[in-house]
Amino acid sequence: MQTVIHRKTIQNSITLKGIGVHSGKVVTLRLHPAEAxxxxxxxxxxxxxxxxxxxxxxxxxxxxxxxxxxxxxxxxVQTIEHLLAAVHTLGITDCIFEIDSVEVPIMDGSSLPFWEGIRSAGIRVLNETIEPITITNPIWVVDGDKYLVMLPSDELKVTYSIDFNHPLLRGQSYTTTLDESILGTDILPARTFGFLKDVEALQARGLAMGGSLDNAVVLTDDGYLNDHLRYDNECVRHKILDLVGDLAVMGRPFRGHLIASKAGHALDISLAKCIMSQFTGNELTQYKSKRIPLFSKKEAAK
Ligand SMILES: [Zn+2]
Incomplete structure (x- = not known):
């Protein structure tokens, strides 16, 4: 049975200040209530x-x-996913984000400051309702050995695997249901991560200038640069956070069992496009892109 979901906004405006992870400059982000x-x-x-x-x-x-x-x-505006993961988890469907820079502040590298900020602003339940996205057939996107699948399910669940060429990140996998309280305690605090060798290369190109141990888990060749992690498997949890934030771009609650292997923003957004094309009754292959092949059931069975 479908439960009615109300649209929500925030009760009061809030201001969050932080640095842009690429520019290293201070960014001001203001969140305002919005009508249904x-x-x-x-x-x-x-x-x-x-x-x-x-x-x-x-x-x-x-x-x-x-x-x-x-x-x-x-x-x-870039790096919207950590903000959106918090916004989506709290069921906010209507909100204005004013920003004075091209990137959402990285804060501590997780969604926690956004989650706490919105909760402190208060949440207002609006009169209008919103239909959640549910699917009746599996939907998937594949890019080489990377894939992202959504199976029909009455609840939101995820099984995520990462496999980096790093002694600590080989075959890290995590399965969980994703209700609001689990997201708040187990997923949203997980920080973004990067490899020290990549950070050095990015900074040589003027990128990641705001990246530091204050806002990222940094991996050396065989360990972590940070003194401690928030979870043993913080990196795979952050990938789940990114997935939730990316799927939040659909602008609706969603249900399903997400199964991801080595996915990332490109596959996340491709899956969202497939879901929305099915959800709105359009052809599943409408968004077929050259860079990321999307296989139909028939093609995949060959
Ligand atoms: Zn992220």
């Missing part, structure tokens, strides 16, 4: 300009290092 059916919308302040960028799959313009949305021109 507004959706999630960024307003990017650039001098006297105020640029509107809705959170939607049609506005995703890049998934290479983080999930980035754009206005169709040169205006972009």
């Amino acid at each position: 059916n507004t959706g999630l919308i960024f307003y990017l302040y650039k001098g006297i300009q105020k640029i509107r960028i809705p959170v939607s799959l049609d506005h995703v313009v890049d998934t290479s290092n983080a999930t980035t949305i754009g206005d169709g021109g040169s205006n972009r």
Whole structure:
């Protein structure tokens, strides 16, 4: 039986300040309550300009290092996924995000500061309801040896495996249900991670200038640079956080058993596009992209 889900916004505006992980510059992000059916919308302040960028799959313009949305021109907001994971977990469907830089502040590298900020702002239940996404057939996207599957399920669950060429990250796997309390305690506090050798290369190109042990788990060749982790398997938990944040771009609650192996932002967004195309009754292959092959059931069975 389908339970009715109400749309929600925040009770009061809140301001979060932090640094952009790439620019290293201070970013101010303000969250404001919104009317029902507004959706999630960024307003990017650039001098006297105020640029509107809705959170939607049609506005995703890049998934290479983080999930980035754009206005169709040169205006972009990147690294939206950690904020969205918290917003989605708390059931917020309508909210305005004002931002004065092209990247959402990295905060501590997890979704915890967003989760705590929104909870302190309060949550207002709106009169309107929203239909959750449920699927009746498996949906999957494949890219070489990476894949992401959603199986029909009455609850939201995930089975996630990562397999990096690193002694501590070979075959790390985690299975859990993803209700609000589990997400809040077991997933949203998991920090982003990176490899020290990659950080050095990125910084040589002027990227990851804000990256530090204050906002990331950093892996050396055979260990961690951080003194302690929040969980033994913090990295795979963060990948689940990213997946929830990326699927939140669909703008709806969703149910299903997600099975991921070595997935990332590109596959997450591809799956979201497949889900939405099925959910809205369009052809499943509508969003077939060149870079990420999407296989139909028939093709996969060959
Ligand atoms: Zn992340």
